[in-house]
Amino acid sequence: MFGLSDRPVASGRIGVLTAMLATLALVGCMPASATNVRVRHALFGMHDATTGTSSLSRIHVGSVRLWDVGVQWREVEQAKGRYDWTRLDALVRSAQQRHAKVTMVVGMTPSFYSSDPTKLPATHIPEYRHFVRALMKRYKSFEGKRGIATYQPWNEPNIATFWNGPVREMARLTKVMHDVGRRVDRHATVVAPSMVTRLSYQLDGLAKYYRQRVGGKRVWQYVDAVALSLYPLPEYGKRKGVPEDTIRQLNAVRRRLHTAGTPRSKPIWSTEINYGLQSGSEGGSPADRISDGRQASNVMRTYLLNAANGVKRVFWYRYDMLPLDGGGLLANTLLTHPTDSSSVTAAGRAYARAQRWMHGRLLGTATHRPCPKDGHGTYTCVVKDSSGKRYIYWNPFHGAKVRLPRHVHHLQGVLGSTFGVKPRSTITVGYKPVMVH
Numbered sequence: 373m374f375g376l377s378d379r380p381v382a383s384g385r386i387g388v389l390t391a392m393l394a395t396l397a398l399v400g401c402m403p404a405s406a407t408n409v410r411v412r413h414a415l416f417g418m419h420d421a422t423t424g425t426s427s428l429s430r431i432h433v434g435s436v437r438l439w440d441v442g443v444q445w446r447e448v449e450q451a452k453g454r455y456d457w458t459r460l461d462a463l464v465r466s467a468q469q470r471h472a473k474v475t476m477v478v479g480m481t482p483s484f485y486s487s488d489p490t491k492l493p494a495t496h497i498p499e500y501r502h503f504v505r506a507l508m509k510r511y512k513s514f515e516g517k518r519g520i521a522t523y524q525p526w527n528e529p530n531i532a533t534f535w536n537g538p539v540r541e542m543a544r545l546t547k548v549m550h551d552v553g554r555r556v557d558r559h560a561t562v563v564a565p566s567m568v569t570r571l572s573y574q575l576d577g578l579a580k581y582y583r584q585r586v587g588g589k590r591v592w593q594y595v596d597a598v599a600l601s602l603y604p605l606p607e608y609g610k611r612k613g614v615p616e617d618t619i620r621q622l623n624a625v626r627r628r629l630h631t632a633g634t635p636r637s638k639p640i641w642s643t644e645i646n647y648g649l650q651s652g653s654e655g656g657s658p659a660d661r662i663s664d665g666r667q668a669s670n671v672m673r674t675y676l677l678n679a680a681n682g683v684k685r686v687f688w689y690r691y692d693m694l695p696l697d698g699g700g701l702l703a704n705t706l707l708t709h710p711t712d713s714s715s716v717t718a719a720g721r722a723y724a725r726a727q728r729w730m731h732g733r734l735l736g737t738a739t740h741r742p743c744p745k746d747g748h749g750t751y752t753c754v755v756k757d758s759s760g761k762r763y764i765y766w767n768p769f770h771g772a773k774v775r776l777p778r779h780v781h782h783l784q785g786v787l788g789s790t791f792g793v794k795p796r797s798t799i800t801v802g803y804k805p806v807m808v809h
Contacts, residue, residue, distance in 0.1 A: 409734040417687030427691040428470035431724040435473040437687040446482040475522040490536040512557035525549040526565040530577030543584035543591040550594035566599040566643040582632035601644040615673040644689040648704030658700020667705045668722035680743035732757025766805040780808045
């Protein structure tokens with residue numbers, strides 16, 4: 373999770389992200405030839421600190437990211453060279469039982485190596501290496517199966533909440549993790565540290581990291597994927613931030629990555645996402661509440677749009693959203709009730725419903741990615757599996773007419789209501805996605 377105030381690492385500028393594409397139909401620096409997108413279960417990621425990680429069973433999570441769940445570096449290494457694996461073992465074991473892939477974030481320095489957990493003195497990089505080596509040795513095969521599949525060298529180092537060291541040192545840690553993996557667990561994936569991307573100084577920090585050279589190579593050569601925290605701003609003018617804003621943000625990031633020399637083919641993961649988080653001086657204050665329908669729509673549209681735009685994994689923050697000190701919640705799209713994480717909300721049910729709607733492949737064309745937007749702002753996603761085709765429609769800002777295709781007879785709304793429809797009939801859609809088949 374990014375810092376409560378979105379504080380910059382070095383720059384004092386806190387500006388609203390301005391370099392955005394005008395429409396989703398413009399694919400910016402994406403590859404010119406689009407292809408169909410196979411939707412894998414691992415796309416549906418989660419942060420979950422509940423006992424037994426109940427999101428795995430209740431809403432069928434495909435991957436988990438271990439951050440803010442009691443297993444930071446400083447929480448596992450409790451004395452120099454002495455590791456308490458108890459909590460991490462339990463989380464990995466729960467994921468194994470549900471066939472979910474695990475991503476482990478190594479971050480926040482133990483107090484006996486640094487008085488500031490957001491810094492790692494260069495003299496203690498060997499201790500970081502020792503911890504990563506012990507971690508990979510333990511979990512490359514845990515209780516007879518793959519334990520941790522993916523590692524990240526830090527969390528959100530382009531904001532001061534998590535990193536106040538030089539950017540060159542973060543690049544060095546990335547290479548350390550890569551090199552340890554090559555020696556200890558060659559099948560492990562190394563994903564770049566997550567970067568917050570909604571403010572201009574954060575994009576500057578991202579670009580600066582990807583311009584770093586370590587051992588004569590650009591830092592991107594030491595990672596298998598780019599990682600982003602694609603939180604949108606809470607508001608854009610008079611309207612709330614929505615999933616479509618995150619895709620414009622994603623395209624702005626892709627341009628920065630390209631300018632910094634990172635190949636367009638490098639996969640991208642969205643390692644944290646939610647909505648309504650305040651920014652600047654308001655950071656850390658409660659998010660404005662929104663309706664159940666808007667929460668469920670945020671979830672559904674997030675996964676559809678990210679998959680359509682080539683993002684490989686999307687980790688929701690989080691399954692068990694806890695109240696802030698003084699009341700209120702940091703984000704407004706909640707998968708469970710804040711006082712009872714065993715009670716799944718409408719948004720949580722939409723998370724599970726998205727997996728059913730998206731089962732199979734999202735269909736694109738030779739010139740467009742899946743889920744194109746028409747001139748009225750209406751999105752159409754076509755999904756195909758062995759049972760046939762499903763058509764998903766929404767318009768984030770307006771009511772719009774849609775003429776249904778042939779051979780469809782049923783409609784389901786994002787909140788689960790089901791109706792009969794006639795082929796070639798016309799329906800009105802809005803911000804809440806509907807699926808017809």
